[in-house]
Amino acid sequence: MKESLILVDEHDVAIGTAEKIDTHRKGLLHRAFSLFIYCADKKMFLLQKRSKEKYHSGGKWSNSCCSHPYKSETWFESLQRAVCDELNLSLYINKDISCKSSDSPVYLDKTLFFAGSFIYSSKYDELSEHELDYVFIYVVDSAFNEINTNPSEVSEIKWLTIDEIEKWIEQSPDDFSTWFEKAFNLVKKSLGNL
Template structure:
């Protein structure tokens, strides 16, 4: 499995410097096979009925086989305050999904995975009833290990928790999770089981 490079900067889509507050975030539009067909502004791509775009989801585990969850910050315009997987997001146009997953994990959680590996892809269409936005995504999945203590960015993450499979089931039954969470988790399970072995009961 490849080792994740530490990413210290939040680069612009052009790769020429930091993203400014005024610079629109562009997403990579894809066809049903995941082939790039264009770009769209982030909010526009999520407005109903949604435009199919490239995304990624990361699942990081500690040495005890517990999954790192995050509760999305209340200030986020999409799915605020709900629990979800370790990290998820969108590559910049032309950015490799692996690089985007490593970059965004560092930006949101202040840690770089000690190991990060590809875990397949999944395509889904999930409306978010609360916001009216739609997740039409071709999602690249990644699983890995984290050894450092997360230092979440409060603008992105309200809370984090390490959970076993049983603890996740209890939490999922009790509190709101993102609309896409179970879809990406189920798709990543074969790679998660390979990564964790018997740890955590995944």
């Protein structure tokens, strides 16, 4: 089955759908999301190193999970699918969550926080990203001891504090995906609400 992404205008109004690779070849603006898993007791975030097999940004460090909502998927279905595909985890969130890019930062349920959204674009050889990226924070009480990642999606994971991430970005910004710093900035602004 081809993966149909949701095409939007700069105000996040849906204007159609397109197949995933075609969307990235043409650089069409589409919805996406970046999820950060946050361990409240250790004040650490789970980062992943993208597999070299990924169609772009392979070997770059990024947030815990990222993907696109597919046509006719709810936010619950989209988040669950992506976290399962990449990290082999299930999220315990309300099935009825809803969110719009214009919403203020807010808890959507007791574990999932919407930090905001932004638009960015990046070129990668023959492909490009042009995304309206929703940023979510999933709050857990303690860090997962074992995560059985999908090696075709994720090659490595690390739990890091805000300070450790900021220092790393300052020293080696090219280690990260092109969207990471913008998403991370929204997360930092939200920390007082977590």
